[in-house]
Amino acid sequence: MRAATPHRMPVLRGRVEAGASLAPFTWFRVGGPAEWLARPADTEDLLSLLAALDPETPLTVLGAASNLIIRDGGLPGVTLRLPARGFGGIAVEADGIVAGAAALDATVAEHAAAAGLAGLEFLSGIPGSIGGALAMNAGAYGREIVDVLDWAEVATPDGLLRLDAAGLQLAYRHAALPPRGIVTRARLRAAPGEAAAIAARMAEIKASREATQPVRARTGGSTFRNPPGQKAWALIDAAGCRGLRLGGAQVSEKHTNFLLNTGGATAADLESLGEQVRARVLEHAGIDLHWEIKRIGVPA
Known part of the structure; x- marks a missing residue:
C-alpha cells in the first residue's frame, strides 16, 4: 500500500516493518497491509513512540484481531501490535x-x-x-x-x-x-x-x-450487537440469512451472528455481506443492527 502522504516512523528498540501484511494477524485472514507495523519492546519503548509520533499520523492498535475486519486497502500510518514478550x-x-x-x-x-x-x-x-x-x-x-x-x-x-x-x-x-x-x-x-x-x-x-459457535472456522466472533431485549442471531435467522453467501463470505449456519471466510473471501465480501444482513433484518423486523465487529482501514 502506498499512502497518499507518507508518514515518518520514530526509531524503536522493538521491531518496525514497512508494508507488512496484516491478514495473517486477523482471525478472518483478510485485509491489506500496514504502512508501518511497529512492535514495541516494552512499555517504555511504547511510551517513547507515542511521545515522538506526529499527532497527524494515523495510529491503529491490533490485539488478537479476533473481532476485526481490516479493509483490503490496508491501514495508513502506524499500526501497533504489542508482542507477548x-x-x-x-x-x-x-x-x-x-x-x-x-x-x-x-x-x-x-x-x-x-x-x-x-x-x-x-x-x-x-x-x-x-x-x-x-x-x-x-x-x-x-x-x-x-x-x-x-x-x-x-x-x-x-x-x-x-x-x-x-x-x-x-x-x-x-x-x-x-x-x-x-x-x-x-x-x-x-x-x-x-x-x-x-x-x-x-x-x-x-x-x-x-x-453453538463455529470456533474452528475463519471467523470474527459476534458480528452484531444484541439490540435491547433481542438476540441478534434470532433476528438474522428470522430474516432468512442463515447460510447466506457473498463471494467467499458466508453467514454461519451454526450460529447466524457469525460471518465466515470459507476460503478466498475479501474484507469487502465480509463487510458487504454484513450490510446485506443488516438490510434484511431492517426490512423484516424494523430493527437496525449495529456492528460489534470493528471495521477499519481503506477500501481496496
Whole structure:
C-alpha cells in the first residue's frame, strides 16, 4: 500500500516493518497491509513512540484481531501490535490477576483456575487479548470486564495513566480510552473458590462454545450487537440469512451472528455481506443492527 502522504516512523528498540501484511494477524485472514507495523519492546519503548509520533499520523492498535475486519486497502500510518514478550505477562495475586495487554483472555482464565481463583471463568469464552477486552468491555456468559476490573494502565503521549472502570466509562461493548491511549496491563478481581467448581464452569463454557459457535472456522466472533431485549442471531435467522453467501463470505449456519471466510473471501465480501444482513433484518423486523465487529482501514 502506498499512502497518499507518507508518514515518518520514530526509531524503536522493538521491531518496525514497512508494508507488512496484516491478514495473517486477523482471525478472518483478510485485509491489506500496514504502512508501518511497529512492535514495541516494552512499555517504555511504547511510551517513547507515542511521545515522538506526529499527532497527524494515523495510529491503529491490533490485539488478537479476533473481532476485526481490516479493509483490503490496508491501514495508513502506524499500526501497533504489542508482542507477548513485552506485554503478555500474567501475575497471580491472592485476590486477582495482573495481566499484560497481549495476554490471551483464555490464558488468564486458565491461570486463575490453576490458582483456585473464581470469577474470571467467563474470559475462557472470549476470543482475544486482555487489551482488546478492555478496549471494548468484552463480555460473555453473563459477565463483562466492567464486573471484574480494578484498574488498567494506559500508555498515552503524555505518560502512563492508571484508570478504573469509572475512569474508562465502561459500558456495553464500550470503553472511553484517552486520546491515543493504549492499554498495557490490567488488574482483574477474583476470589478464592473451589477448584472443582471453577473447572466445571470452564468446561461448561467450552462445551457451549463448541456446540453453538463455529470456533474452528475463519471467523470474527459476534458480528452484531444484541439490540435491547433481542438476540441478534434470532433476528438474522428470522430474516432468512442463515447460510447466506457473498463471494467467499458466508453467514454461519451454526450460529447466524457469525460471518465466515470459507476460503478466498475479501474484507469487502465480509463487510458487504454484513450490510446485506443488516438490510434484511431492517426490512423484516424494523430493527437496525449495529456492528460489534470493528471495521477499519481503506477500501481496496
